[in-house]
Amino acid sequence: MSLYRLIGRFLLRHWRAYAGSGLMLAGIAVLIVWIPRQVGHMVDGLAANRLHGAALLRELGWLLAAGVVVYFLRVGWRVKLYAAAYRLGVELRERLYARLAVQGAAFYQQQRTGNLMALATNDIDAVEMAAGEAMLAGFDGTLTLVLVVAMMAVGVDPRLAAFALLPFPFMALSFWWISRHVHDASRLALERFGALNDHVQETLAGVRTVRALGLQARSERQFSALAAGAADASLDAQRWEAAYEPAVGFTLSAATVLTLGVGGWLVWRSELTVGQLTSFSLYLGQLIWPMFAAGWVLSLVQRGKAAWGRLQPVLDEPLAVDDHGAVPRVAPGPLLADRVRFSYPGQQRAAVDGVTLALAPGRTLGLVGPTGAGKSTFLRLLLRHHAPQAGRVQWNGIDLQDYTLDALRAAIAWVPQEAFLFSATVAENIALARPDATRQEVERAAALAAVHDDILRLPHGYDTPVGERGVTLSGGQRQRVAIARALLADAPLLLLDDALSAVDTDTEARILAHLRAARVGRTVIIVTHRLSAVADADHIVVLREGHAAEQGTHAQLLAHNGWYARQWRYQQLEASLDAS
Numbered sequence: 001m002s003l004y005r006l007i008g009r010f011l012l013r014h015w016r017a018y019a020g021s022g023l024m025l026a027g028i029a030v031l032i033v034w035i036p037r038q039v040g041h042m043v044d045g046l047a048a049n050r051l052h053g054a055a056l057l058r059e060l061g062w063l064l065a066a067g068v069v070v071y072f073l074r075v076g077w078r079v080k081l082y083a084a085a086y087r088l089g090v091e092l093r094e095r096l097y098a099r100l101a102v103q104g105a106a107f108y109q110q111q112r113t114g115n116l117m118a119l120a121t122n123d124i125d126a127v128e129m130a131a132g133e134a135m136l137a138g139f140d141g142t143l144t145l146v147l148v149v150a151m152m153a154v155g156v157d158p159r160l161a162a163f164a165l166l167p168f169p170f171m172a173l174s175f176w177w178i179s180r181h182v183h184d185a186s187r188l189a190l191e192r193f194g195a196l197n198d199h200v201q202e203t204l205a206g207v208r209t210v211r212a213l214g215l216q217a218r219s220e221r222q223f224s225a226l227a228a229g230a231a232d233a234s235l236d237a238q239r240w241e242a243a244y245e246p247a248v249g250f251t252l253s254a255a256t257v258l259t260l261g262v263g264g265w266l267v268w269r270s271e272l273t274v275g276q277l278t279s280f281s282l283y284l285g286q287l288i289w290p291m292f293a294a295g296w297v298l299s300l301v302q303r304g305k306a307a308w309g310r311l312q313p314v315l316d317e318p319l320a321v322d323d324h325g326a327v328p329r330v331a332p333g334p335l336l337a338d339r340v341r342f343s344y345p346g347q348q349r350a351a352v353d354g355v356t357l358a359l360a361p362g363r364t365l366g367l368v369g370p371t372g373a374g375k376s377t378f379l380r381l382l383l384r385h386h387a388p389q390a391g392r393v394q395w396n397g398i399d400l401q402d403y404t405l406d407a408l409r410a411a412i413a414w415v416p417q418e419a420f421l422f423s424a425t426v427a428e429n430i431a432l433a434r435p436d437a438t439r440q441e442v443e444r445a446a447a448l449a450a451v452h453d454d455i456l457r458l459p460h461g462y463d464t465p466v467g468e469r470g471v472t473l474s475g476g477q478r479q480r481v482a483i484a485r486a487l488l489a490d491a492p493l494l495l496l497d498d499a500l501s502a503v504d505t506d507t508e509a510r511i512l513a514h515l516r517a518a519r520v521g522r523t524v525i526i527v528t529h530r531l532s533a534v535a536d537a538d539h540i541v542v543l544r545e546g547h548a549a550e551q552g553t554h555a556q557l558l559a560h561n562g563w564y565a566r567q568w569r570y571q572q573l574e575a576s577l578d579a580s
Helices: 003-013 015-047 054-102 113-131 133-156 158-164 168-205 207-212 216-242 244-268 274-286 286-314 375-383 407-409 424-430 439-448 451-454 475-489 503-519 554-559 563-579
Strands: 335-342 352-359 364-368 390-395 412-415 492-497 523-527 539-544 547-552
Touching: 003 015, 003 054, 003 113, 003 207, 015 054, 015 133, 054 113, 113 168, 113 286, 113 451, 133 158, 133 274, 133 407, 133 439, 158 244, 158 274, 168 244, 168 286, 168 412, 168 547, 207 216, 207 424, 216 244, 216 286, 216 439, 244 274, 244 286, 244 364, 274 286, 274 503, 286 451, 352 375, 352 390, 352 539, 364 375, 375 412, 375 492, 375 523, 390 451, 407 412, 424 439, 424 475, 424 492, 439 451, 439 475, 475 554, 492 539, 492 547, 539 554, 547 563, 554 563
Parallel strands: 352 547, 364 523, 364 539, 412 492, 492 523
Antiparallel strands: 335 352, 335 390, 539 547
């Protein structure tokens, strides 16, 4: 969809606001065109000694009244128009946010957060200006131009009008040439601002790492280079936009010279009165606004086109995972993976390759294996962050793709490897999945996650703000708050993706004991590198290079004497050495 089509559809939806603004602008244009004619009439009257006393005051009163009406009409059209134009910005931001909220992991692997934020601010502002000020300035300028030229040609003298308009085709050619450069410069400026925004966001998010590694000077140099590049690109765009003014000035100067030369000759030959020449000169002065409006409109439109060219691909980007399911609710049941295979884009080796397993409802499954074996990827397939390229995953006999994404994800509580907390209080972060939960329910979930006592030691207990990404909490506390949040959701399937890596073994044992006691009817899948976390699991699967290399209970795998048994002995030896 082009920018013009987007604006056209928006205009049709809000035609009343645009029509009202257009009518007010039409009234302004008529009054503006009438004023020079009135002045010319008064000049001729004064020259002929026909206008004086009360008649002169009456004519001046009409001019004053026209000025007051023009003032109020200008205020009115701006209020009415911008109220509608700002609505386009709101709609685009809502549409962008909604699209980003349903995109999958594959989309965000190709996008930068800072650039997406720039799209939501600068780029949408540029489109909004094209839909608002550019549209009405274009209408106002065009209407004024038509009326003024008509009055010059019909109301004064067509010969003088023809000579005065001779330089204007050269101005149109200049505008066309300048607008092409404005579009390219505006696009570059928006892209460089996005890169700068991305650097700032990334640096602030990882400020502790930057400080710990002593990278402040390097980060400052990168910021300076990006800021200078963004400033240069914006300045280049402003330079090209500024080129409109000399083109207008040169054209109007040439038109004025022609008007005075030809008009003076016509007055000398008594084919034109002094009042008519005065009116014509005032009309020529009124062409300043349409010419500047043309440059301003072209600048706004080219900037809007550049912004829409960046924004549209994000809005139209297909979803990484299609949501065509029709089953609106997940009924707990057995979980089955049948020869599931998945590989990430651009990767030769499959992350999950031919995995088959079955898990009865209410049971616990342990997924273990070396780093990069495909454990977290398998959980993402259950969450439908990705779709398997071969095989199938069923829950209660229904393929996961047949459930709606909302229904599927509402039935799963997931604690990822890196626990994410929002800039809110501890209680609000725990109650995120259930905002209506009571304080007692929140505290019970925190107790199950073995974090209740830690929270009580915070300055304001459960009402303590945790800062952005939970920066005021330790890594273990963040993980346990995230576990409490998942437990409070009370979903039939709980996924723990190495969610106990930042807690000690004693705390881990307490959390697992609480989970076993409170998991009535809940299916649990635990991904971990610490085998003690899955020793009591009903079934354990060892993934190696995407394959299910070993399966069984803890005792069976120890008897098998494979990777699991060797890793168990190593971790037990390590624990005994730490204890001594």
